[in-house]
Structures are given as structure tokens and as C-alpha cells.
Amino acid sequence: MLELGPMLRALMRNKIGALLIALQIALTLTIMVNAIFMMQERNRQMARASGVDEQNTFYLSNTVFGENYPLQSNLARDLDQIRKTPGVVAATQINAIPLSGGGWSMGLQTKPGDDVDGTGTAVYFVDTQGITALGVELLAGENFSESDISWRERTSNKWPPKIIITQKLAEKLFDGDWKKALGQTVYINNHDPMQVTGIVKSLQSPWNGWDNTEHASLVPSQLENKGSRLFIRTEPGRRDALMPQIEKMLADSDKQRIIRNVKTMTETRAESYREHQATNNILLTVIIVLTLITGFGIVGLAMFSINRRTRQIGTRRALGASQWQIMRFFMLENLLISSLGVVLGIGGAIGLNIWLVSTFAMTPLTPGLLLVGCAALLLVGQLAVSYPALIAARISPATATRGRA
Amino acid sequence: MFSYYLKLAWLSSKRTWGMSLLMVLAIALGIGAAMTTITVNYLMSANPIPQKSDQLFYVQLDAWDPNNPYFDNGDPPDQLTYRDATTLWQAKKAPRQSIATGAAGVIEPADKEALPFMAQGRANSADFFPMFDVPFLYGSGWDEQADLNKEFVVVITSEINDRLFGGKDSTGQTLRLAGKDFRITGVIKRWQPQPRFYDISTGAFQDSEEFFVPFSLMSEQILGQSGNNNCWKPTESGFKAYLDSECIWTQLWVELPTKAEVEQYQSYIDAYADEQHKFGRFARTRNNKLSDVMTWLEQREVVSEDASMMMAMALMFLTVCLLNTVGLLLAKFLGKASEIGVRQALGASRRDLFLQHLVESGCIGLAGGLLGLVLAWLGLEAVKSMYGDWMAELAVLDFNMVLLAILLAIGSSILAGLYPTWRACQVQPSQQLKAQ
Numbered sequence: 001m002l003e004l005g006p007m008l009r010a011l012m013r014n015k016i017g018a019l020l021i022a023l024q025i026a027l028t029l030t031i032m033v034n035a036i037f038m039m040q041e042r043n044r045q046m047a048r049a050s051g052v053d054e055q056n057t058f059y060l061s062n063t064v065f066g067e068n069y070p071l072q073s074n075l076a077r078d079l080d081q082i083r084k085t086p087g088v089v090a091a092t093q094i095n096a097i098p099l100s101g102g103g104w105s106m107g108l109q110t111k112p113g114d115d116v117d118g119t120g121t122a123v124y125f126v127d128t129q130g131i132t133a134l135g136v137e138l139l140a141g142e143n144f145s146e147s148d149i150s151w152r153e154r155t156s157n158k159w160p161p162k163i164i165i166t167q168k169l170a171e172k173l174f175d176g177d178w179k180k181a182l183g184q185t186v187y188i189n190n191h192d193p194m195q196v197t198g199i200v201k202s203l204q205s206p207w208n209g210w211d212n213t214e215h216a217s218l219v220p221s222q223l224e225n226k227g228s229r230l231f232i233r234t235e236p237g238r239r240d241a242l243m244p245q246i247e248k249m250l251a252d253s254d255k256q257r258i259i260r261n262v263k264t265m266t267e268t269r270a271e272s273y274r275e276h277q278a279t280n281n282i283l284l285t286v287i288i289v290l291t292l293i294t295g296f297g298i299v300g301l302a303m304f305s306i307n308r309r310t311r312q313i314g315t316r317r318a319l320g321a322s323q324w325q326i327m328r329f330f331m332l333e334n335l336l337i338s339s340l341g342v343v344l345g346i347g348g349a350i351g352l353n354i355w356l357v358s359t360f361a362m363t364p365l366t367p368g369l370l371l372v373g374c375a376a377l378l379l380v381g382q383l384a385v386s387y388p389a390l391i392a393a394r395i396s397p398a399t400a401t402r403g404r405a
Numbered sequence: 406m407f408s409y410y411l412k413l414a415w416l417s418s419k420r421t422w423g424m425s426l427l428m429v430l431a432i433a434l435g436i437g438a439a440m441t442t443i444t445v446n447y448l449m450s451a452n453p454i455p456q457k458s459d460q461l462f463y464v465q466l467d468a469w470d471p472n473n474p475y476f477d478n479g480d481p482p483d484q485l486t487y488r489d490a491t492t493l494w495q496a497k498k499a500p501r502q503s504i505a506t507g508a509a510g511v512i513e514p515a516d517k518e519a520l521p522f523m524a525q526g527r528a529n530s531a532d533f534f535p536m537f538d539v540p541f542l543y544g545s546g547w548d549e550q551a552d553l554n555k556e557f558v559v560v561i562t563s564e565i566n567d568r569l570f571g572g573k574d575s576t577g578q579t580l581r582l583a584g585k586d587f588r589i590t591g592v593i594k595r596w597q598p599q600p601r602f603y604d605i606s607t608g609a610f611q612d613s614e615e616f617f618v619p620f621s622l623m624s625e626q627i628l629g630q631s632g633n634n635n636c637w638k639p640t641e642s643g644f645k646a647y648l649d650s651e652c653i654w655t656q657l658w659v660e661l662p663t664k665a666e667v668e669q670y671q672s673y674i675d676a677y678a679d680e681q682h683k684f685g686r687f688a689r690t691r692n693n694k695l696s697d698v699m700t701w702l703e704q705r706e707v708v709s710e711d712a713s714m715m716m717a718m719a720l721m722f723l724t725v726c727l728l729n730t731v732g733l734l735l736a737k738f739l740g741k742a743s744e745i746g747v748r749q750a751l752g753a754s755r756r757d758l759f760l761q762h763l764v765e766s767g768c769i770g771l772a773g774g775l776l777g778l779v780l781a782w783l784g785l786e787a788v789k790s791m792y793g794d795w796m797a798e799l800a801v802l803d804f805n806m807v808l809l810a811i812l813l814a815i816g817s818s819i820l821a822g823l824y825p826t827w828r829a830c831q832v833q834p835s836q837q838l839k840a841q
Contacts, residue, residue, distance in 0.1 A: 016735060016824070016828075017732060017735060017736065020728055020729075020731055020732035020735070021732060023728050024725055024728045024729055024732070027721055027724060027725045027728070028725055030721065031718055031721050031722065031725070034718075035718065038714070063511060063523055065510075065511035065513065065521060065583065065584055066584070067584050115472060117472070117473075153642070155642060155643050155644045155646075155647050156642045156643075157639065157640050157641065157642045157646075158642055189639035190639055191639065192639075226629070227629060258511060258520075258521055258522065258523055260522075260523055271793075274791075274792065274793055275711065275792060277791070278788070278791035278792045279711050279715070281791060282715065282787075282788075282791075283718075286438065286718060286719075286722060289434055289438075289722075290722060290725060293431050293434060293725060293726060293729055294725065294729070296427055296431075296729075297427075297431070297728075297729040297732055297733065300423075300424055300427050300732070300733050300736065301732050301733065301736055304424075304733075304736035304737070304739075304740060305736070307740065308739075308740070352721075356714070360710050360714060
């Protein structure tokens with residue numbers, strides 16, 4: 001039979017030492033499980049697709065400062081130059097960039113009226129090449145044609161008759177069935193009708209933390225603005241070479257404006273989730289260091305208790321206990337202590353999670369993660385104690401006959 | 406006596422160097438993590454203008470959608486409509502008042518070789534500078550007449566002044582901004598309040614502006630407005646309609662030195678809202694707020710959730726490290742039972758022994774604290790490089806934080822040493838001597 005009786009009696013004699021280890025394990029579990037959980041939530045957010053062909057797209061800001069600048073004809077000239085550049089797949093003027101943090105949102109509703117609750121959506125003004133330039137997938141309906149595109153002045157609040165929306169937005173507006181949306185009329189500005197002429201699979205809004213971040217709309221307008229952006233998609237692998245080339249071409253063609261902020265979508269994604277990534281790195285470091293500290297703490301205390309019991313161990317060896325039995329004794333002792341810690345830790349982890357949920361609007365913990373955490377810490381305990389236990393097992397039976405070691 | 410205890414502590418640590426190292430490391434890591442997160446939280450929640458934060462009040466009115474509150478918790482919107490802000494500003498019911506919004510424009514250097522560049526600015530009224538104690542290097546702000554006459558005057562930062570005028574006094578000179586000639590009235594020194602309390606609508610830790618122009622120019626459509634702009638009610642097309650709309654993009658601060666003035670101003674804005682209500686605006690229940698700087702920053706929760714969550718984690722982390730230390734100290738002191746027995750037999754009192762072991766724990770704490778400071782510095786550098794520019798001013802150890810780190814380290818290690826010390830003092834000398 002396993003030596004549970006003597007083991008418990010030995011533990012009771014050093015209650016505090018055992019309790020300290022148990023408490024450490026409990027707190028480690030509490031922090032570890034919640035930290036991993038927070039990391040998972042962020043990873044899920046970061047894994048969402050923006051809908052854009054991120055690898056092969058970039059954009060730039062075009063800021064005009066000259067007086068009496070022919071905005072319309074020069075935009076046409078710029079787009080024409082870009083589209084003719086070998087390696088460019090498509091280019092469009094656009095008012096905002098997905099994931100970038102700055103943009104325009106409006107409410108859409110299926111019935112007109114001031115008292116109808118609208119559904120929020122990001123608005124992207126694009127021309128006929130918008131869908132190709134972004135690289136979004138058209139699920140149903142059709143792209144805008146040349147005749148759909150109208151000019152929009154900076155302070156205008158008039159809306160063209162057509163709109164293309166994302167699948168998620170269509171589902172939200174039409175009771176979960178996006179197919180119903182095609183051809184329907186939606187209302188913007190509470191009263192102005194627009195017809196849904198196309199549905200795209202996915203396109204994220206400029207705000208990654210927004211509840212409606214999967215809601216986006218494409219509107220066929222060109223902006224008559226002194227500040228606007230051009231969004232460009234290239235053939236695979238040619239983006240990085242084309243970026244400086246196009247920047248220089250635009251900057252040289254016209255001295256009445258500044259071309260600035262030339263950025264890839266890959267950079268934009270990294271910037272957008274920079275804080276998420278940083279927080280995850282910190283959490284990961286905390287988990288690793290914490291586990292190490294707990295592990296070394298266990299090593300230290302086990303070494304100490306083995307040192308104190310050298311003669312006792314020697315006596316047991318002299319009385320016929322095998323090396324394996326000695327090792328098993330310390331491994332089991334640690335398992336017992338760790339189990340107590342894990343049980344306390346489960347309570348702690350759930351408690352901390354409840355606090356986090358109520359204070360920071362997080363979602364509750366999953367039981368699977370908690371179990372994995374428990375198993376991991378029991379394993380850490382066993383690994384940590386195995387070295388001191390090995391040393392204990394190597395104590396010579398002859399120690400029993402000597403004086404204090 | 407103290408130096409003798411120090412010597413004993415050193416000898417004892419040397420004898421069990423592995424354990425001592427483990428303890429110092431554990432405390433250092435705990436202190437490092439705690440100090441990194443405490444510093445970020447401390448700087449995020451700092452008072453950016455302590456000398457008069459209780460005299461500056463942010464004005465909030467609620468002219469928002471009657472069917473939907475602006476904030477879910479019912480707080481009024483965080484900015485004002487242009488028409489409300491200008492009406493209150495023109496009424497001059499406060500000794501000083503600053504109406505403002507973000508602005509942006511292209512600056513064209515006089516040197517034709519230099520490239521034009523985009524600059525972020527602020528459109529504000531004359532009182533902005535004296536109200537927020539903006540430090541001037543040369544010249545000053547503009548006067549109220551410049552606001553009323555929509556004069557093309559500008560205040561620039563020393564960075565812009567260095568770039569365009571080689572750092573010389575440029576007051577009176579011309580700056581080509583947004584296609585117009587502006588007269589420079591002043592150059593300000595580096596000024597970066599953290600949080601940037603006077604405008605947190607685009608985030609509380611943004612860089613401060615590169616130029617300042619009169620707010621009244623905003624109605625002339627010369628500079629672009631930058632920052633947040635939220636609308637709930639459809640507007641007509643055209644700039645005039647936009648200025649009269651229910652869109653919010655303007656901020657108003659008032660300086661009210663006495664309690665009586667605060668009450669007066671509150672009743673003034675209440676009366677204003679009630680009057681507007683009669684004309685069919687302000688359909689929501691009366692919801693006007695005057696908040697001083699710190700109340701305002703708390704209302705808008707400028708300390709990020711991540712930061713406070715991290716701090717909670719780090720403090721628990723420190724607790725684990727301390728539990729670790731308690732365990733190791735306990736092991737160490739109990740291992741010294743025979744030495745303690747000898748010292749007792751030679752006449753050391755329990756008080757002596759207690760002090761001796763507290764000194765030993767304190768030394769370990771001090772070593773851990775110093776190493777922890779190095780780790781905290783490394784941690785803050787890592788935070789800066791991972792989070793980016795806006796963290797740069799929030800990840801700096803100041804004197805208070807260094808002091809806190811040392812005290813926290815020594816205090817917590819002495820605390821951790823209390824129980825092991827007490828146990829050590831319970832040793833019966835006779836038993837120990839017998840066992841020798």
C-alpha cells in the first residue's frame with residue numbers, strides 16, 4: 001500500500017510549508033488560467049479576416065493645398081496614371097481604410113422614419129474598381145457601373161440610389177437571411193432610400209473594437225475633397241516595389257498637393273492590433289515567469305525538507321526501502337500538496353474571472369481551459385520535485401549509522 | 406549591533422547562496438512586474454494641471470437623439486454642437502472660456518526648396534493659453550479682438566519654429582498655412598500634458614498640437630476640422646447647414662475660480678438648455694454637466710482597461726513571489742535551528758534574534774528591490790517599444806516610483822520574513838544543544 005499515513009503525518013508536522021506551496025500553486029493557477037483566457041479572446045479578434053486582400057494592397061493620402069485646384073480632373077488623371085502602371089490590378093479613391101481607426105459610419109434601416117432604430121455601418125465611398133481594388137468577394141448582385149458613380153462635395157449629405165453591403169450587415173437588416181437583401185430598399189439618414197444592388201462576403205469597418213465591425217457598405221461616389229485616399233491593389237509580389245514608384249509618380253506630377261502616409265494593409269493590421277499584440281506578449285511572459293518561480297519555489301522547499309530528513313531517509317533505506325519507493329514518497333507528497341493548491345486555484349480562477357467579467361465586460365471562462373490549467377500545474381509540480389526526489393533516492397543507507405549530516 | 410546583524414545576514418546568505426539567490430530573484434521579478442504596471446497606471450491617472458485642475462470645468466450638454474442616449478450609462482455627449490458651444494462662448498458668463506476643436510492644414514515653408522507638410526493643429530479662442538498655463542518661448546497668444554475679427558494669427562510650437570525659422574524669435578513673421586498667410590504671435594515651449602486633458606475625444610494620450618489658430622476661422626472653411634464628429638440627425642447639404650446641425654465636434658472649457666461661480670454657471674447652462682427645449686431641441690431630460698479636470702478624466706475613464714487589468718495581475722504575481730519568499734525563508738531559518746540554539750545559549754535574547762532575522766529578510770528585500778528596479782526599467786522599455794509612441798511619456802520611472810519600489814520591496818520582504826522569524830525564535834536551545 002502507498003505510504004499515505006506517514007506522508008500525511010509528515011505533512012501535518014510541516015503544515016505551513018505545505019500550505020505555502022499549495023497557496024502559490026493556487027494563485028499561479030488563478031492568474032495563469034485567466035491570462036491564457038484573455039490571450040485567447042484577443043487572438044480570436046486578431047484572427048478575423050478584414051475581407052481585404054491584405055498581402056497585395058496599399059494606400060496613400062492625397063492632401064491638396066493649392067488654391068483653385070481642379071479636384072475632379074486631377075483625380076481622374078491620378079487614377080488613370082496609377083491604373084496604367086504595369087503590375088497594378090486596380091485602384092480606387094476611398095474615404096477610409098479598414099482597420100485604420102478613422103472613418104465614417106452611418107445608420108441603415110429597412111423602414112423610413114425618425115423613430116426607427118438604425119443599424120450602424122461603416123461607409124466606404126468607392127468607384128467601379130472599388131471591389132477589385134479592395135479584393136472583396138461579391139456574393140450576389142453586381143458591381144457599380146460607370147454611370148452609378150457621382151461626385152460628392154465635402155459638405156453634401158445626398159446619397160446615390162445604390163449601395164453594396166456586407167453579408168453580416170444584410171443578415172442583421174433582413175432577419176438573418178442575407179439573400180433576401182438583394183434588390184431591397186434600405187434607408188439612410190432615416191429617410192433617403194438606397195437599393196441594395198450587391199452583397200459582399202466580408203469587409204471590416206475601420207474600427208476593430210466596434211460591435212458592428214463586420215458591418216460595412218460600399219457607396220458609389222467620388223469625393224470632391226482636398227483630402228482623400230487612393231487605395232491600390234497590385235499583382236502578387238509586386239506591392240513593395242510599386243509603392244515608392246507610385247508615390248514618386250504622383251508627387252512629381254503635381255506640386256499643389258502632398259502625397260503622404262503611404263502604407264500597406266499589412267502594416268495597418270499590425271498597427272491596428274498593436275496593443276492587443278503587446279498585451280498578449282506581456283501576459284505570456286507573466287505566465288512563463290510565474291510558472292518558473294513556482295517551480296523553483298517547489299524545488300527549494302523540497303530540497304530543504306529532504307536535507308532535514310536525510311537521516312530519516314537513510315534509515316528507511318537501511319530498513320529495505322528501494323530508491324524508487326523513496327522517490328515515489330516525495331513525488332506523491334508533492335502531488336498531494338499540488339492537488340490541494342489546484343482545488344483552491346479552481347476557486348480562485350473562477351473568482352477572478354467573475355471579477356474580470358463584471359469589471360471589464362469579459363466573457364466567462366470555459367471549463368476545458370480550467371482543466372488544462374490544473375493538469376499543467378500538477379505536471380509542473382511533479383517535474384519540479386523530481387530532481388530533489390532523485391537526490392533523496394540517492395541518499396545512502398549508511399547515512400543512518402552516521403551522526404547528523 | 407546593526408552592523409553585526411548585517412554581517413550575520415551576509416554570512417547566512419552566502420552559506421545558502423542558491424536559496425538566497427532564488428529569493429532575491431523572486432522578489433525582483435515581483436517588484437519589477439508590479440512597478441512596471443503601477444507606473445503606467447500612475448501616469449495615466451496623473452493630474453495634468455495640478456495647480457488649477459479644480460478651477461477648470463468641461464461643459465457637457467445633452468442635445469442628443471431623444472430615442473437613444475449618447476453613452477449607454479446616460480452620460481451626456483463628450484462634445485458640443487457648434488451652435489451651442491459658440492452661443493455659450495459668446496455669452497461670456499465665465500471669467501475665462503476656451504472653445505476649441507481639432508484642425509489640420511498644410512504648412513508651406515518660405516524656403517521653396519523645403520517640401521510642404523501636413524500639420525496637426527487646434528482652433529481655439531484666446532483664453533486657451535492663459536487658462537491652461539501654456540508656456541511661451543517667444544511672444545504670446547492673441548487677444549479677444551483677433552477672435553472676433555477672425556484674424557489670421559497663429560501660435561506655433563518650438564519644433565515648428567526650429568524647422569522653419571531656425572529657432573529664432575519668429576513673432577511677427579508670416580506662416581503660410583492652409584493656403585493663407587498667418588501672422589505668428591507666439592512660439593510655445595514643449596508642452597505635452599499627460600493625459601492631454603483639454604481634448605480627449607480622440608484618445609487621452611495624443612500628442613499635443615503643432616499650431617494654434619483662432620476658433621472663429623472654423624466657420625470660414627479654411628482649415629479642415631480633425632477629430633471626432635458625431636451626428637444623429639440628418640442634416641441638409643452645405644456648410645451653413647453643417648454649422649447649424651446637431652453634429653457634435655466642439656469643446657468648451659470654462660474657468661470658474663469660486664464655488665459660487667460654478668453654481669451660477671451651472672444654473673446658466675440649465676436655463677440655456679431649458680430655453681432650447683422650448684424651441685424643440687434638447688428633447689432628452691435635463692442632462693447638463695460641469696466637470697473639473699479630474700472628474701472629467703474619471704468620467705471618461707482615461708486609464709485603459711488593459712492597464713488596470715495588468716496591474717491587478719502584477720499585484721497577484723507579486724503575492725506569489727512573496728509566498729515563495731515566505732516558504733524559502735521559513736526553510737532557511739528553520740535550517741539554522743542549531744545556530745540559533747547556540748546563540749541563545751550564549752546569551753542572545755529573543756529580541757536580538759528577532760531583529761537579526763528581520764535584518765536578514767530586509768537585506769534580501771533590498772537586494773530584490775534594487776534588482777527589481779532594473780527589471781521595472783527594462784519592463785517599461787519593453788512596454789514603450791511594444792505599445793508605440795503614445796506610451797513614451799507613460800513609461801517613465803520618476804523619483805516617487807523608485808522610492809515606492811524600494812519601500813515595497815523592503816516592506817514586503819520584512820512582512821514575508823515575520824512568520825519565519827517568529828518560528829526561528831521559538832527554538833528551544835536545550836534541545837538543539839543536545840542534538841549536537
